[in-house]
Amino acid sequence: MSVSMTISGITVKAELGMTVLEAAQAHGIYIPTLCHHPKLTSVGACRLCLVEIENMRGFNTACTVPVTDGMVVRTETETLQKMRREILSLILSEHPYTCLVCERRPDCDDFQSTVRKAAVTTGCQYCPNNGQCEIPKLVDYLELRDIPYPIAYRGLAVENDDPFFDRDYNLCILCGRCVRVCQDVRHAGVLAFTYRGSQAIVGTAFGRSHLEADCQFCGACVDVCPTGALADKRGKWEGVPTSVVPSVCPYCSVNCAVNVQVKNNRVIRMVGHDDGPTNDGQLCVRGRFGVVDVVHSLTRLKTPLARRNGRLVEVSWDEALQAVAQGLNQYRGDQFAAIGSAAATNEESYVLQKFARGVMHSNNVALATGFPKHGNSEELVDTLRTISGPLIRDIRKVACILAIGTNVFDSHPIIGVEIRHALSKGARLITVDTRETNMAKVSTVWLQPKIGTDHILLAGMVKALAKERRTPELAKLNLAEVASITGVKEDIIVSAANMLAQHAPAIIIYGSGVTHYPTGPNVIKAIRSLAFVAGNVGLIGVPGEGNFVGAHDMGVHPALLPGYQSVSTPKVRKDFETKWETPLRGTPGRTYEDILAGIRQGEIKALWLAGEVPPLKDLANLAFLVVQDIVSTDNLQYAHVVLPATTFAEMDGTSTNLEGRVQRLHQAIPPMGVSRPGWMILRDVANLMGAGHWNYSSPADIMAEIVSLIPTYRGATYETLDVNGVIRRFEPVSKPKFVPFSLDTMPRITSDEFPLTLITERNLFYYHGACLTEQVKGMNLVKKEEVLQLSPSDLTRFGITDGSVVKVASQHGSAECVVEASRATPEGAAFTSINRVTGSPLFPALAPGTKACAVRITGRSPQGDA
Numbered sequence: 099m100s101v102s103m104t105i106s107g108i109t110v111k112a113e114l115g116m117t118v119l120e121a122a123q124a125h126g127i128y129i130p131t132l133c134h135h136p137k138l139t140s141v142g143a144c145r146l147c148l149v150e151i152e153n154m155r156g157f158n159t160a161c162t163v164p165v166t167d168g169m170v171v172r173t174e175t176e177t178l179q180k181m182r183r184e185i186l187s188l189i190l191s192e193h194p195y196t197c198l199v200c201e202r203r204p205d206c207d208d209f210q211s212t213v214r215k216a217a218v219t220t221g222c223q224y225c226p227n228n229g230q231c232e233i234p235k236l237v238d239y240l241e242l243r244d245i246p247y248p249i250a251y252r253g254l255a256v257e258n259d260d261p262f263f264d265r266d267y268n269l270c271i272l273c274g275r276c277v278r279v280c281q282d283v284r285h286a287g288v289l290a291f292t293y294r295g296s297q298a299i300v301g302t303a304f305g306r307s308h309l310e311a312d313c314q315f316c317g318a319c320v321d322v323c324p325t326g327a328l329a330d331k332r333g334k335w336e337g338v339p340t341s342v343v344p345s346v347c348p349y350c351s352v353n354c355a356v357n358v359q360v361k362n363n364r365v366i367r368m369v370g371h372d373d374g375p376t377n378d379g380q381l382c383v384r385g386r387f388g389v390v391d392v393v394h395s396l397t398r399l400k401t402p403l404a405r406r407n408g409r410l411v412e413v414s415w416d417e418a419l420q421a422v423a424q425g426l427n428q429y430r431g432d433q434f435a436a437i438g439s440a441a442a443t444n445e446e447s448y449v450l451q452k453f454a455r456g457v458m459h460s461n462n463v464a465l466a467t468g469f470p471k472h473g474n475s476e477e478l479v480d481t482l483r484t485i486s487g488p489l490i491r492d493i494r495k496v497a498c499i500l501a502i503g504t505n506v507f508d509s510h511p512i513i514g515v516e517i518r519h520a521l522s523k524g525a526r527l528i529t530v531d532t533r534e535t536n537m538a539k540v541s542t543v544w545l546q547p548k549i550g551t552d553h554i555l556l557a558g559m560v561k562a563l564a565k566e567r568r569t570p571e572l573a574k575l576n577l578a579e580v581a582s583i584t585g586v587k588e589d590i591i592v593s594a595a596n597m598l599a600q601h602a603p604a605i606i607i608y609g610s611g612v613t614h615y616p617t618g619p620n621v622i623k624a625i626r627s628l629a630f631v632a633g634n635v636g637l638i639g640v641p642g643e644g645n646f647v648g649a650h651d652m653g654v655h656p657a658l659l660p661g662y663q664s665v666s667t668p669k670v671r672k673d674f675e676t677k678w679e680t681p682l683r684g685t686p687g688r689t690y691e692d693i694l695a696g697i698r699q700g701e702i703k704a705l706w707l708a709g710e711v712p713p714l715k716d717l718a719n720l721a722f723l724v725v726q727d728i729v730s731t732d733n734l735q736y737a738h739v740v741l742p743a744t745t746f747a748e749m750d751g752t753s754t755n756l757e758g759r760v761q762r763l764h765q766a767i768p769p770m771g772v773s774r775p776g777w778m779i780l781r782d783v784a785n786l787m788g789a790g791h792w793n794y795s796s797p798a799d800i801m802a803e804i805v806s807l808i809p810t811y812r813g814a815t816y817e818t819l820d821v822n823g824v825i826r827r828f829e830p831v832s833k834p835k836f837v838p839f840s841l842d843t844m845p846r847i848t849s850d851e852f853p854l855t856l857i858t859e860r861n862l863f864y865y866h867g868a869c870l871t872e873q874v875k876g877m878n879l880v881k882k883e884e885v886l887q888l889s890p891s892d893l894t895r896f897g898i899t900d901g902s903v904v905k906v907a908s909q910h911g912s913a914e915c916v917v918e919a920s921r922a923t924p925e926g927a928a929f930t931s932i933n934r935v936t937g938s939p940l941f942p943a944l945a946p947g948t949k950a951c952a953v954r955i956t957g958r959s960p961q962g963d964a
């Protein structure tokens with residue numbers, strides 16, 4: 099409902115519920131403020147937005163007074179301006195202000211670079227936030243020419259001991275934005291006002307470092323700081339960007355909308371896009387601070403390389419592409435395989451699988467991080483095909499959340515923010531996890547099933563809710579049995595089930611901790627069944643990598659063409675053959691594991707590694723290897739041709755997130771060196787190999803072809819895609835229903851030789867494999883959980899001391915790790931970050947089997963070998 103009111107003599111309309119400040123801003127009427135921020139609750143702390151309101155006593159803060167019909171507001175009376183000048187003068191008496199009131203300020207523009215090493219910020223020209231600070235605008239508006247108070251410089255040491263941002267509280271004006279964003283938006287509670295009165299300052303409790311205070315380094319405090327008090331280390335002295343390009347964070351399947359800040363053809367910062375549909379302006383440490391060092395890494399591949407006389411030497415693109423075309427020409431058919439990456443854009447993934455199928459006549463095309471081939475993985479792929487669940491922003495509105503097989507606080511932090519938001523409003527959180535994760539610690543109920551028994555636990559919950567007979571197996575099952583198999587007490591199972599059913603609406607969030615286990619297909623069925631019997635429960639799957647959903651949509655799968663259409667169906671194949679003007683093979687190709695086995699056995703002769711693929715074993719067996727990557731990895735030592743690819747910041751494209759939302763990546767900077775986008779490389783090789791109809795001149799052309807082949811991508815054209823993207827919707831296969839699932843237990847994977855089960859999880863500070871995140875200096879300083887965690891009782895059992903270096907061995911190989919005693923890790927398990935094992939000799943590669951791997955400790959400890 100709208101009201102009519104007068105602000106500064108102008109009659110305006112405003113919505114009920116708005117504040118006077120919001121109504122003024124909506125109509126372009128300026129009211130000064132420093133503590134207000136559109137994403138934060140108003141507190142009226144700085145008092146600069148004081149206004150006079152007819153029929154109201156005294157002066158009121160415009161940011162806290164709600165509008166009413168007929169309200170008359172004066173914003174610029176002489177009395178108000180005098181008071182504001184006084185308030186600002188008092189604020190600035192504690193803030194370096196010499197430049198602010200200097201009459202030569204307009205002439206000083208280019209001075210900054212010469213003083214960047216100044217130890218003390220004495221004015222704007224010495225401040226990292228020069229040009230971006232909000233104070234100069236206020237000084238100009240109020241025509242403040244002098245500060246009639248003695249300078250009260252605090253003389254605090256600049257705090258620069260944390261990995262991602264520096265804090266100079268001499269520049270702090272105590273507006274409290276950072277404290278509010280940390281507490282009210284991120285629900286982290288790391289920052290607070292400490293001390294009182296003239297001693298008041300922002301900081302962590304007990305003066306701990308941010309690292310010690312468990313700061314997640316999301317950077318939200320830096321983004322809302324109106325002065326230069328908080329500044330990110332990496333972009334601190336870069337100044338004002340010359341362009342800001344909207345794009346998408348490539349690091350996880352949330353695909354947060356970002357603004358890429360650019361200067362001198364370099365990315366200088368990445369910040370959240372205020373209108374981001376999934377992230378509402380927020381990012382996590384990876385998106386906020388983990389991009390610049392990767393894009394501008396010293397290990398970036400910048401020129402094509404070809405092997406000559408055993409050595410990789412720089413060659414021109416023409417030479418490299420010719421070498422690839424000639425090399426691959428000999429291995430068309432089943433001898434060829436392509437491994438894709440979930441970091442690739444939709445257009446790159448589409449072109450990769452089309453190249454494998456249409457040019458190389460092979461269905462051996464798979465994703466390095468795809469679903470494992472444990473029994474029937476159709477159920478798993480179906481979770482992507484039928485995405486139609488709630489959106490990420492719906493999580494904050496639910497009354498109950500059940501999280502299973504995922505710790506989104508670390509893996510998908512923006513979803514973690516949504517969960518914390520729901521909890522702050524009284525929602526219940528049920529966490530199902532073998533480990534006591536940071537999410538388990540804040541849960542209403544934590545269920546700790548034994549490894550591989552999730553589906554039995556879910557069956558118990560179904561049983562607790564549904565009295566009717568569902569399947570003969572379920573009918574026979576009793577809760578005492580469930581408790582004995584899973585290790586979770588009967589009453590806890592019942593109370594969790596009731597909590598889910600009685601607090602609607604609810605959401606079940608599940609991740610690779612269940613989908614990538616041998617029991618994955620059964621757990622998915624069990625989740626669907628539980629959602630059905632509990633009623634009013636939405637499902638959100640959270641795959642790990644950025645464009646995991648898009649890569650599957652595009653057909654980077656040995657059995658599925660774009661749009662999840664089976665290569666084995668003649669009619670489907672015919673349609674694609676007509677469109678692609680080439681015959682296609684009708685038998686499904688090799689999965690990722692089978693491709694690796696084929697390389698090992700010499701059956702795969704030629705391989706194209708496209709994108710960020712972890713170091714693989716047995717590549718020396720190949721007759722021809724093409725590596726297309728952005729940075730140098732161990733895979734290069736076996737490559738016959740190396741093709742330098744662009745990062746997300748250097749190309750246009752689209753990415754599809756876990757909601758099925760298709761969003762645009764916009765090229766922000768020119769390619770590094772002569773690197774090229776993957777789609778362009780594949781197009782050129784296809785043309786050299788005689789595929790005459792590959793005439794895409796831009797990724798928009800590829801998207802037009804995708805839209806013509808995948809009906810659910812209709813609407814996702816480059817003309818229509820904006821920051822919000824387009825939600826691609828596949829028709830749900832059916833309404834929610836009970837899906838029978840097996841109660842077979844997972845075969846025992848441990849043995850006397852390998853007595854421990856290794857659990858791996860994503861880490862907040864490491865992602866996409868070590869080869870990328872290791873490029874980021876700050877990440878290396880905080881790489882938590884890169885150790886191997888064992889329960890204290892297992893440490894005793896194996897005679898190992900906390901902190902010792904041990905050798906961990908699986909059936910594939912071994913690696914050295916530092917051991918840490920961890921009460922969060924259950925007996926019989928060992929835990930490490932998934933990044934620790936990516937490319938480790940412990941595993942053949944980032945094989946899905948890493949989620950269920952038996953290991954032994956053969957360590958070197960002060961007591962000797964275990």
Ligand code: SF4
Pocket residue numbers: 347348349350351352353354377380381382383384385386510511512513
């Ligand atoms: Fe990037 Fe995911 Fe972090 Fe968002 S939550 S900033 S998409 S890594």
